[in-house]
Amino acid sequence: MYDPTVARLTYRALLGRRRALVLGALPLLLIVIAVAVRALAGADDQTAANVLGGFALATMVPIIGVIAGTGAIGPEIDDGSVVYLLSKPVKRSTIIFTKLIVAIASTMAFSAVPTLIAGLILNGNGQQIAVAYTVAALVASIAYAALFLLLGTASRHAVVFGLVYALVWETLFGSLVPGARTLSVQQWALAVAHEVAGGDLVTSDVGLPAATVLLVLVTVAATWYAGQKLRALTIAGEE
Amino acid sequence: MAVEHSAAPPSGDRARIHDIGYRTYDGPRLGRAYARRSLYSQSLRGAYGLGRSVKSKVLPMLLFAVMCVPAAIMVAVAVFTKAKDLPIAYTDYALVMQAVISLYVASQAPQAVSRDLRFRTVPLYFSRPIETSDYVRAKYAALASAMFILTAAPLLVLYVGALLAKLDFTDQTKGFAQGLVSVALLSLLFSGIGLVVAAVTPRRGFGIAAVIAVLMISYGAVSTLQAIAYVQDNTAVIPWIGLFSPVTLIDGVQTAFLGATSTMPGGAGPSTAQGVVYLLVVLGLVAAAYGLLVRRYKKVGM
Numbered sequence: 191m192y193d194p195t196v197a198r199l200t201y202r203a204l205l206g207r208r209r210a211l212v213l214g215a216l217p218l219l220l221i222v223i224a225v226a227v228r229a230l231a232g233a234d235d236q237t238a239a240n241v242l243g244g245f246a247l248a249t250m251v252p253i254i255g256v257i258a259g260t261g262a263i264g265p266e267i268d269d270g271s272v273v274y275l276l277s278k279p280v281k282r283s284t285i286i287f288t289k290l291i292v293a294i295a296s297t298m299a300f301s302a303v304p305t306l307i308a309g310l311i312l313n314g315n316g317q318q319i320a321v322a323y324t325v326a327a328l329v330a331s332i333a334y335a336a337l338f339l340l341l342g343t344a345s346r347h348a349v350v351f352g353l354v355y356a357l358v359w360e361t362l363f364g365s366l367v368p369g370a371r372t373l374s375v376q377q378w379a380l381a382v383a384h385e386v387a388g389g390d391l392v393t394s395d396v397g398l399p400a401a402t403v404l405l406v407l408v409t410v411a412a413t414w415y416a417g418q419k420l421r422a423l424t425i426a427g428e429e
Numbered sequence: 430m431a432v433e434h435s436a437a438p439p440s441g442d443r444a445r446i447h448d449i450g451y452r453t454y455d456g457p458r459l460g461r462a463y464a465r466r467s468l469y470s471q472s473l474r475g476a477y478g479l480g481r482s483v484k485s486k487v488l489p490m491l492l493f494a495v496m497c498v499p500a501a502i503m504v505a506v507a508v509f510t511k512a513k514d515l516p517i518a519y520t521d522y523a524l525v526m527q528a529v530i531s532l533y534v535a536s537q538a539p540q541a542v543s544r545d546l547r548f549r550t551v552p553l554y555f556s557r558p559i560e561t562s563d564y565v566r567a568k569y570a571a572l573a574s575a576m577f578i579l580t581a582a583p584l585l586v587l588y589v590g591a592l593l594a595k596l597d598f599t600d601q602t603k604g605f606a607q608g609l610v611s612v613a614l615l616s617l618l619f620s621g622i623g624l625v626v627a628a629v630t631p632r633r634g635f636g637i638a639a640v641i642a643v644l645m646i647s648y649g650a651v652s653t654l655q656a657i658a659y660v661q662d663n664t665a666v667i668p669w670i671g672l673f674s675p676v677t678l679i680d681g682v683q684t685a686f687l688g689a690t691s692t693m694p695g696g697a698g699p700s701t702a703q704g705v706v707y708l709l710v711v712l713g714l715v716a717a718a719y720g721l722l723v724r725r726y727k728k729v730g731m
Binding site: 209212214216223226230231237244253264265268269321348350362 | 484488490528532535536591609634635638639641642645648650654655656657658660661663680709
């Protein structure tokens with residue numbers, strides 16, 4: 191199921207040259223903000239929850255997920271070099287699974303780790319807030335990576351659609367239409383975080399059982415469908 | 430071409446040069462300005478997918494529609510309820526729709542420059558009579574014009590609607606003019622930032638994400654910090670924090686000079702003196718974007 195060579199190539203495509211620097215800029219900004227907030231406002235649990243919830247989980251994790259998820263396969267399909275990969279005697283489901291693992295690992299490394307550090311800076315893990323949001327970021331990384339990997343195989347404009355989902359659907363519609371919140375990776379991850387933190391600083395609109403089922407369902411279904419897409423991939427020419 | 434040159438070259442008497450009628454071009458030469466204008470109009474059309482496949486029209490047209498529909502709805506509401514004023518100020522519209530504007534610039538800036546970089550066609554442009562600065566100016570002007578069309582069209586809808594609803598003419602005209610100045614600045618600033626980020630990477634997808642990250646994340650970070658400063662009753666810092674994101678920069682300029690109400694927390698917009706700083710920063714950023722683009726294309730144009 192896991193092919194080290196495919197993994198190595200994907201890591202290089204994602205993080206090679208200066209791309210790791212761009213991916214690293216966002217987490218760095220989060221940590222800078224955490225330091226600035228701590229200096230401006232001191233340690234405060236509510237502020238910490240606001241920064242981690244509003245900036246880290248709502249904005250940073252989806253964007254890193256989009257970059258890593260679509261970046262794991264999108265560029266190869268875009269420039270047509272994926273045919274060299276597909277013509278090797280490696281199962282397509284293996285290719286997708288390997289790329290998913292790489293995307294998840296990159297998203298986790300660039301989102302969950304800085305979330306933990308920022309949480310520790312903000313209030314020293316008071317009321318388990320740092321750990322709760324780190325768990326949320328870890329869980330969200332898996333679902334986002336799977337979703338956006340599927341988008342990467344399905345559309346040439348994967349990045350735009352991914353961003354529309356992450357920013358418009360989850361942020362805008364989520365704040366206007368309550369129903370949209372049940373269909374949001376962010377809320378599912380928050381449900382898990384709520385279980386870790388307890389208390390009422392980390393809340394979610396979805397119950398834990400529903401969230402877990404939906405998370406697993408979305409991840410598995412997206413990965414399976416991405417594999418199907420890749421099995422019947424037609425290489426489109428440049429528009 | 431692995432043709433073997435084993436045989437000796439044909440001896441002198443068998444070699445001859447045929448005149449196959451090549452002629453030099455002696456028609457009119459349209460020159461540098463024409464090439465620049467063509468590049469501008471092609472890039473502007475390309476920004477809306479005109480003259481390209483149906484697939485590449487979908488996204489820009491969709492975003493254009495999303496920009497205009499709320500304006501039309503607001504006008505309809507104002508007409509039917511016989512309101513005294515439009516439900517939204519001209520200068521506020523672009524700030525409310527900033528997510529759509531950011532998505533547009535993020536999807537079209539890489540469209541404008543990344544392909545040329547990826548397929549290494551940039552040197553071909555410079556084999557024509559245009560210079561580096563012509564290419565950069567044409568691309569920059571095209572994207573800024575496309576952005577201006579995107580942001581000014583809903584204002585026009587609002588203005589026409591307001592006149593049809595027989596709202597006060599001088600009032601509405603003044604607001605409309607202020608709105609136009611504001612979106613013109615916004616177009617210049619956003620397209621400059623978008624092009625600089627997009628010109629760094631030949632990968633389109635990566636360019637889109639990078640532009641969105643720069644625009645949205647900086648706004649997210651700045652508004653978080655502003656909200657915290659507001660909670661701490663530290664209102665004097667709020668306008669200074671606003672200098673660090675494109676959206677709040679435009680907000681600050683129009684609050685100081687164009688009669689808008691600030692969307693910063695507590696309405697703590699910049700004073701006139703701070704407004705000058707805002708304006709200088711905006712113009713400085715536009716100039717810096719142009720300078721960086723010229724520098725970048727001096728390098729890749731070889």
